[in-house]
Amino acid sequence: MLDYWNAAAERTPFEELREIQLRKLRQLVDNVYRNSLFYRTRFDEAGVKPEDIKSLDDITRLPFTFKKDLRDNYPTKMFCAPLNQVVRYHASSGTTGKPTVVGYTRGDIDCWTTSLARSLTACGLGRGDVMQVSYGYGLFTGGLGMHYGAEEIGASVLPIGVGNTERQIELMMDLNTTAIACTPSYLLHMNEVANSMGISIKDDTSLRVGILGAEPWSLETRKRIEDLMDIKAYDIYGTSELSGPLFTECKCQDGIHIWADHFLLEIIDKNGDPVPEGHKGELVVTTLSKEALPLIRYRVGDITVINNEECECGRTHPRIMRIMGRADDMLIIRGINVFPSQVESVLMNIPEVGEHYQIIADRNGELDEMTVRVEVTRAAFSDKLADLMKLEKKIKEALQKVLNISTKIELVETGTLPRSMGKAQKVIDKRKI
Amino acid sequence: MKGTIKQISLFAENKPGRLAKIAEVLSKAKINIRAFNIAEAGDFGVIRMVVDDADKAFRALQSEGFAVSETEVIGVQMKDIPGSLYEIAKSLGENNVNIDYAYAFITKTEMALLILRVDDIPGAQKVLNNIKVRLVDSSEISSL
Numbered sequence: 294m295l296d297y298w299n300a301a302a303e304r305t306p307f308e309e310l311r312e313i314q315l316r317k318l319r320q321l322v323d324n325v326y327r328n329s330l331f332y333r334t335r336f337d338e339a340g341v342k343p344e345d346i347k348s349l350d351d352i353t354r355l356p357f358t359f360k361k362d363l364r365d366n367y368p369t370k371m372f373c374a375p376l377n378q379v380v381r382y383h384a385s386s387g388t389t390g391k392p393t394v395v396g397y398t399r400g401d402i403d404c405w406t407t408s409l410a411r412s413l414t415a416c417g418l419g420r421g422d423v424m425q426v427s428y429g430y431g432l433f434t435g436g437l438g439m440h441y442g443a444e445e446i447g448a449s450v451l452p453i454g455v456g457n458t459e460r461q462i463e464l465m466m467d468l469n470t471t472a473i474a475c476t477p478s479y480l481l482h483m484n485e486v487a488n489s490m491g492i493s494i495k496d497d498t499s500l501r502v503g504i505l506g507a508e509p510w511s512l513e514t515r516k517r518i519e520d521l522m523d524i525k526a527y528d529i530y531g532t533s534e535l536s537g538p539l540f541t542e543c544k545c546q547d548g549i550h551i552w553a554d555h556f557l558l559e560i561i562d563k564n565g566d567p568v569p570e571g572h573k574g575e576l577v578v579t580t581l582s583k584e585a586l587p588l589i590r591y592r593v594g595d596i597t598v599i600n601n602e603e604c605e606c607g608r609t610h611p612r613i614m615r616i617m618g619r620a621d622d623m624l625i626i627r628g629i630n631v632f633p634s635q636v637e638s639v640l641m642n643i644p645e646v647g648e649h650y651q652i653i654a655d656r657n658g659e660l661d662e663m664t665v666r667v668e669v670t671r672a673a674f675s676d677k678l679a680d681l682m683k684l685e686k687k688i689k690e691a692l693q694k695v696l697n698i699s700t701k702i703e704l705v706e707t708g709t710l711p712r713s714m715g716k717a718q719k720v721i722d723k724r725k726i
Numbered sequence: 727m728k729g730t731i732k733q734i735s736l737f738a739e740n741k742p743g744r745l746a747k748i749a750e751v752l753s754k755a756k757i758n759i760r761a762f763n764i765a766e767a768g769d770f771g772v773i774r775m776v777v778d779d780a781d782k783a784f785r786a787l788q789s790e791g792f793a794v795s796e797t798e799v800i801g802v803q804m805k806d807i808p809g810s811l812y813e814i815a816k817s818l819g820e821n822n823v824n825i826d827y828a829y830a831f832i833t834k835t836e837m838a839l840l841i842l843r844v845d846d847i848p849g850a851q852k853v854l855n856n857i858k859v860r861l862v863d864s865s866e867i868s869s870l
Contacts, residue, residue: 669793670793671793672735673793674735674736675795676733676772677772677827677843678765678772681770681772703769704739706791707737707742707791
């Protein structure tokens with residue numbers, strides 16, 4: 294088994310990485326200024342020219358890019374490469390409104406694949422491993438991204454996607470799967486289904502590694518998964534805008550290595566100012582190598598901490614700690630993005646519902662659960678239970694239609710939900726992440 | 727409405743201390759409860775009661791922030807013998823009057839009273855008058 298996919302690149306001294314980053318950043322800025330109307334306009338508005346970027350610190354002179362920019366420029370108006378060089382598209386589900394489209398050149402796919410090859414090698418995987426890819430295929434980046442990465446390291450790939458759990462377990466047994474890539478909750482579900490089939494993943498299969506992500510999960514969940522199935526469970530990170538799944542932890546399980554020769558990270562506070570290393574803030578990423586859709590100072594929205602110290606594994610690239618939440622209070626419920634503002638707009642369209650509500654995210658067993666608490670106003674109150682239950686059902690159905698997930702509705706007494714305490718009070722995330 | 731009783735209904739979460747709070751409000755307002763009923767549906771319940779002064783109870787509970795309403799219900803004096811509930815329910819059913827809910831109590835004057843919430847009050851009154859049962863109204867409840 295290889296220790297590194299590319300030892301020279303992964304162990305480049307930190308100072309040298311900074312030099313590579315500066316060189317690539319300057320190229321990138323120059324390139325997008327010349328090729329992208331979007332970036333040229335943005336830079337002009339901010340009064341910054343490519344030649345102003347003389348050091349890495351100068352990056353703060355560049356304007357941020359937001360998910361909204363991708364939506365506003367749907368589908369491909371932010372692309373910087375000619376479309377005939379785009380070899381693949383992925384698209385978001387559009388749960389929050391207009392979907393976003395991302396595109397990749399041949400070089401982008403190679404870079405994505407290499408990034409995961411490095412990561413999977415760092416998790417101790419390689420030739421001889423059988424990787425069951427149980428992330429969704431298709432427009433979602435998880436399945437295909439992992440597929441290419443696993444093939445690159447010479448693993449045998451089992452492209453099964455999500456669902457059909459009994460078949461997943463049969464194949465896991467029959468083909469001696471050693472590694473699985475899926476959401477942590479799906480793996481836990483799989484374990485339960487296996488048990489009901491009289492199979493123990495721990496004792497009856499060859500599974501030894503899980504590459505788990507695409508939803509928030511806690512260290513406690515990791516421990517449970519590792520104990521239950523006797524495997525090593527590694528956290529994976531990426532978003533479709535950056536490419537899809539890109540980075541994982543190494544065997545030290547102490548943060549996710551971000552390949553600094555391709556991605557430049559910043560951590561910022563609420564005002565957009567840099568926070569000192571070791572302090573938490575919002576992750577901002579600049580893609581140094583992407584061709585089709587390069588992103589400059591992209592506000593990912595995830596809250597984390599950066600660690601630039603060399604890892605015990607010998608890799609010099611910075612690590613980000615487990616994602617602690619979202620800057621925009623978006624919730625991820627069973628893999629689906631839920632913005633409290635969406636919930637609010639649904640509720641406010643129901644006349645019986647008062648202006649006060651609260652969203653509670655929790656975990657019931659292994660599954661995320663979302664409860665919406667709504668005050669029963671005098672207008673909504675009926676002395677007949679059936680009327681109140683009808684109201685619950687009406688709210689539940691209206692939310693289901695917009696959010697695509699089933700929620701639990703809790704009717705509470707008037708005046709019991711917190712008032713005018715700011716936005717944060719409306720959302721309570723009880724899941725330990 | 728003539729010949730009916732004003733019932734107080736209110737919404738309450740199903741959790742410790744809620745009934746105590748409601749009882750406290752009524753106690754402070756010196757409201758006497760004649761009949762009382764809780765219907766629960768998981769996380770919440772609806773409390774219904776007949777009191778000696780419905781309007782005062784309504785104001786007291788409302789000023790404490792409760793979702794409260796006044797509902798017209800029918801009070802039927804029953805003969806305290808086997809078969810009297812059957813006669814009432816059967817007559818209403820045969821005349822297509824639906825009973826949404828009902829509860830009963832016995833007064834200190836040994837009168838058996840049935841409280842009925844129906845979907846058609848005048849219809850119910852007519853049916854009940856026809857079978858010669860006596861209806862009790864709010865003024866009578868107050869003076870019990």
